[in-house]
Amino acid sequence: MLSSTIIRTTLATIFSLSCALSIPRSQDAPYVQFPIEFLYGADSRVTTNITFGTSNDTHPITVVMDTGSANAWIWQQNATVHWGSPYLFDPGPCNMTVPTALTYNPLLSPTSHVQNTSSEYIYAGYSKIVQGNIYSNDTLTFSTNTSIPNTRLALESSAILRIQSNVTCIPPPPYDKGIIGLSPYINSKMTQGPSFRQNLFSSSAINTQTMITYFSAPPSTLTTLSGGLLLGAIDTSKFTGPLVRILNVAETGEIGYYTEKPNITFNGQTFVPDVNTTCLLDSGTHADYLPFAPQSSAYKQFLNASGGMLKDENGVVAYNGTCESISHDLNISYVFAGANEGKSVKIDVPLRNYARGASLDGVAGEGICLLNLEVGGCTFGAPFYSGAVVAVDDGSGVLALAQGGVSRGVGVDTASLRIFGKGETFDYV
Numbered sequence: 001m002l003s004s005t006i007i008r009t010t011l012a013t014i015f016s017l018s019c020a021l022s023i024p025r026s027q028d029a030p031y032v033q034f035p036i037e038f039l040y041g042a043d044s045r046v047t048t049n050i051t052f053g054t055s056n057d058t059h060p061i062t063v064v065m066d067t068g069s070a071n072a073w074i075w076q077q078n079a080t081v082h083w084g085s086p087y088l089f090d091p092g093p094c095n096m097t098v099p100t101a102l103t104y105n106p107l108l109s110p111t112s113h114v115q116n117t118s119s120e121y122i123y124a125g126y127s128k129i130v131q132g133n134i135y136s137n138d139t140l141t142f143s144t145n146t147s148i149p150n151t152r153l154a155l156e157s158s159a160i161l162r163i164q165s166n167v168t169c170i171p172p173p174p175y176d177k178g179i180i181g182l183s184p185y186i187n188s189k190m191t192q193g194p195s196f197r198q199n200l201f202s203s204s205a206i207n208t209q210t211m212i213t214y215f216s217a218p219p220s221t222l223t224t225l226s227g228g229l230l231l232g233a234i235d236t237s238k239f240t241g242p243l244v245r246i247l248n249v250a251e252t253g254e255i256g257y258y259t260e261k262p263n264i265t266f267n268g269q270t271f272v273p274d275v276n277t278t279c280l281l282d283s284g285t286h287a288d289y290l291p292f293a294p295q296s297s298a299y300k301q302f303l304n305a306s307g308g309m310l311k312d313e314n315g316v317v318a319y320n321g322t323c324e325s326i327s328h329d330l331n332i333s334y335v336f337a338g339a340n341e342g343k344s345v346k347i348d349v350p351l352r353n354y355a356r357g358a359s360l361d362g363v364a365g366e367g368i369c370l371l372n373l374e375v376g377g378c379t380f381g382a383p384f385y386s387g388a389v390v391a392v393d394d395g396s397g398v399l400a401l402a403q404g405g406v407s408r409g410v411g412v413d414t415a416s417l418r419i420f421g422k423g424e425t426f427d428y429v
């Protein structure tokens with residue numbers, strides 16, 4: 001069921017949206033669903049392809065769907081990316097213009113509403129800073145042709161990447177094509193915005209501040225993993241076992257969803273990681289970082305327990321064999337303590353989901369599969385999201401996990417769909 005604000009359409013019919021918008025809102029509880037992916041590639045994160053605006057030559061842009069940050073932006077036309085200096089806020093000697101096909105120009109889109117608002121977003125300990133001067137509200141369309149009219153995004157005109165380079169500035173570094181922040185909205189002081197989820201909630205496109213992410217069962221070959229994101233509803237066919245509430249232990253000033261560290265099971269043995277830390281659930285990170293101190297005896301025991309399957313490559317976990325040879329049945333499992341007495345939840349992530357095409361150069365790399373799995377700190381990134389269903393309700397402060405990676409399709413199964421009315425939330429134990 002789709003509300004009047006969320007219209008399944010084709011680009012050809014988008015020009016009629018302004019009429020649709022003036023229709024009074026339906027009384028039906030609305031929801032928003034769109035596909036997400038973990039593309040095959042060493043630096044991939046959880047992404048979705050969007051087009052923004054209704055110009056006659058819009059191109060899809062692959063944007064990061066990032067539970068670890070708050071704000072939503074894409075590139076303005078002629079945006080410049082600077083790099084080459086190790087110093088904070090120093091643009092450095094190198095620059096490139098973002099290709100027009102990866103940018104948006106509100107002047108070409110009849111449905112745009114521009115505001116002169118400046119933005120500056122800082123990522124990964126100041127290693128990436130983006131800036132812009134305007135916001136635009138426009139029609140956001142997903143690859144399924146689901147559209148959300150009047151969605152506000154910031155348009156960034158420049159970036160500084162803190163990356164060293166040689167004098168030739170070749171090759172240009174990889175850079176994000178856009179980021180849609182999905183972390184909980186705190187308030188207009190703490191959250192600069194635009195806040196994608198909060199704006200949908202404020203405009204009554206959804207009735208609850210809930211979000212559920214899921215991935216389907218992995219395909220038999222090493223390739224893109226596909227899933228979906230649901231706002232304002234839950235589809236219980238996307239997980240097995242109960243949805244278990246866990247504590248969000250984010251401290252004041254921390255942005256995002258933080259859990260207590262889980263115990264880790266591999267090859268039949270369970271380990272209590274040695275680093276005293278909490279773990280960030282961050283779909284915008286390419287790898288999982290396990291709370292073992294590099295070189296620690298706990299990490300050595302964990303590797304040893306694998307019976308030769310896993311080895312360390314400078315803090316990165318590698319499989320001792322080709323990526324294709326990793327068994328489909330081999331999981332790394334995480335047991336999180338439940339928020340409620342006596343409850344816990346085990347999430348199995350197929351080891352194959354960590355094989356994303358990262359490579360070790362030279363002879364050392366032959367017959368070894370470098371995984372998107374590292375140690376030190378604790379972050380559950382895109383690989384974890386490929387195995388878990390993560391459910392959040394910022395209205396009631398609930399964070400819950402269930403075993404994902406089980407369903408076949410990425411679209412909603414209407415028989416298992418529950419759309420939330422105001423004040424409703426998912427069932428959890």
Ligand SMILES: *[C@@H]1O[C@H](CO)[C@@H](O)[C@H](O)[C@H]1NC(C)=O
Nearest residue numbers: 035037039048049060062143
């Ligand atoms: C999204 O874009 C990427 C990069 O162009 C492409 O590989 C992928 O197949 C696209 N996904 C969908 C669902 O269109």
Ligand SMILES: *[C@@H]1O[C@H](CO)[C@@H](O)[C@H](O)[C@H]1NC(C)=O
Nearest residue numbers: 054055056057058059108109
């Ligand atoms: C888009 O529309 C403009 C103005 O009507 C036209 O000049 C241009 O050729 C069109 N581009 C495409 C790709 O259709």
Ligand SMILES: *[C@@H]1O[C@H](CO)[C@@H](O)[C@H](O)[C@H]1NC(C)=O
Nearest residue numbers: 076077078079104105106107
């Ligand atoms: C981008 O740069 C080109 C070439 O300098 C210019 O023609 C165009 O107007 C610029 N676009 C915007 C939106 O500033």
Ligand SMILES: *[C@@H]1O[C@H](CO)[C@@H](O)[C@H](O)[C@H]1NC(C)=O
Nearest residue numbers: 080081082091093094095096
């Ligand atoms: C980009 O680099 C070139 C060559 O160093 C320089 O001439 C140009 O001014 C730079 N552009 C911007 C926008 O900084």
Ligand SMILES: *[C@@H]1O[C@H](CO)[C@@H](O)[C@H](O)[C@H]1NC(C)=O
Nearest residue numbers: 113114115116117133134135
């Ligand atoms: C936004 O800024 C542009 C360029 O500085 C200016 O021409 C325009 O009038 C401003 N618009 C508003 C609504 O303030």
Ligand SMILES: *[C@@H]1O[C@H](CO)[C@@H](O)[C@H](O)[C@H]1NC(C)=O
Nearest residue numbers: 009010011012143144145146
């Ligand atoms: C979306 O719309 C375009 C243009 O009408 C069409 O070519 C494409 O097949 C549609 N995609 C889906 C998933 O419906």
Ligand SMILES: *[C@@H]1O[C@H](CO)[C@@H](O)[C@H](O)[C@H]1NC(C)=O
Nearest residue numbers: 164165166167168169170171
């Ligand atoms: C340095 O410059 C050469 C070309 O002169 C290039 O092939 C090489 O990849 C560059 N980049 C780095 C990071 O070494």
Ligand SMILES: *[C@@H]1O[C@H](CO)[C@@H](O)[C@H](O)[C@H]1NC(C)=O
Nearest residue numbers: 113137150151152199200203
């Ligand atoms: C643009 O979107 C924001 C956030 O949803 C909303 O508050 C604002 O009213 C919108 N502006 C227009 C002109 O519709």
Ligand SMILES: *[C@@H]1O[C@H](CO)[C@@H](O)[C@H](O)[C@H]1NC(C)=O
Nearest residue numbers: 249251261274275276277278
């Ligand atoms: C773990 O860290 C917390 C917060 O930094 C601290 O309060 C606690 O005492 C530490 N526990 C251990 C066992 O070191």
Ligand SMILES: *[C@@H]1O[C@H](CO)[C@@H](O)[C@H](O)[C@H]1NC(C)=O
Nearest residue numbers: 300301303304305306307308
């Ligand atoms: C490593 O594992 C083997 C069994 O696979 C065991 O016999 C040995 O004691 C372990 N060594 C350490 C240091 O844990």
Ligand SMILES: *[C@@H]1O[C@H](CO)[C@@H](O)[C@H](O)[C@H]1NC(C)=O
Nearest residue numbers: 307308309310311312320321
């Ligand atoms: C990796 O596998 C090879 C044979 O496949 C074996 O000889 C070697 O001992 C293994 N390495 C580790 C660290 O277990």
Ligand SMILES: *[C@@H]1O[C@H](CO)[C@@H](O)[C@H](O)[C@H]1NC(C)=O
Nearest residue numbers: 261262263272335336337344
């Ligand atoms: C982890 O294992 C330890 C030792 O067996 C146990 O005390 C603790 O409760 C476990 N934690 C979780 C989250 O299951």
